Amino acid sequence: MHAEIGRDRSVEVNERRPPSDRPDDEATLARHAAAGDRRAFAALYDRHLDAVYRYAFFRLRTDAEAEDVTSEVFHRALVAMPRYEPRRPFLAFLYTIARNIVADRLRRQRPQASFEDAFAHPTDAPGPEDAATAMDDARHLRRAIAQLTPIQQEIIVLHFLEERSTKEIAAITGKNENTIRGIQMRGLTALREILRGEGIVR
Numbered sequence: 001m002h003a004e005i006g007r008d009r010s011v012e013v014n015e016r017r018p019p020s021d022r023p024d025d026e027a028t029l030a031r032h033a034a035a036g037d038r039r040a041f042a043a044l045y046d047r048h049l050d051a052v053y054r055y056a057f058f059r060l061r062t063d064a065e066a067e068d069v070t071s072e073v074f075h076r077a078l079v080a081m082p083r084y085e086p087r088r089p090f091l092a093f094l095y096t097i098a099r100n101i102v103a104d105r106l107r108r109q110r111p112q113a114s115f116e117d118a119f120a121h122p123t124d125a126p127g128p129e130d131a132a133t134a135m136d137d138a139r140h141l142r143r144a145i146a147q148l149t150p151i152q153q154e155i156i157v158l159h160f161l162e163e164r165s166t167k168e169i170a171a172i173t174g175k176n177e178n179t180i181r182g183i184q185m186r187g188l189t190a191l192r193e194i195l196r197g198e199g200i201v202r
Contacts, residue, residue: 031086041081044090045074051162052094058157059102069105073098092171095164099154099172106150144194152187155180 026047032040052073057066076097077084084093145153151173158164158172166184170177 026090027086030084030090033090034081034084034086036081041078048091048094049074051091052098055095055098055157055162056102058161059154060105065105069098069101072101076101089168089171092168095158095168095172096174103150140195140198144191144198147194148187148190151183152190155184156187156191159184 026044029040029044029047033044049070053066053070056069056073057063060066060069073094077094080097084090145156148156154173155169158169159166164172166177166180169175169180173180175183
């Protein structure tokens, strides 16, 4: 669906594989990319394209916007590579760029509209009754999540949907790990209270 993203952003398809004699580990690829190696950057692009797309989609909830954001993330990353510090996790570098782009777009929209749909349209329910129940649960959940603060929403998306570690989230958000844990705990507590108030959980 989004394999074509970025082809117009100076990442050529036939340059998407590093030479076979180059160690294919993250730090090595990032160092080569920072030094101007487009093939190394293309390998990182292939490796992290889906993760960046998912993050953008969960926050904005449309294919078109997610694809546009993903393309812009890698374009900005490519431009910024000469200033990239290789000791920093490359995915955290990408998420930071994505976070800023998404935040800018959300500021131009109705504040919670996109995130409210994050769990809409479940597709794995086996039958009509289960599907109706799942959709009802999803509606309650997204309404509840929409009442959290933006940073609580973001941390819950990164941790529970993207399965990112506390350390990774700290690098992405610029907050320390204890702060991330505290925000996540307060977010989950608030979410539980909201759902309890609606009679969804005990």
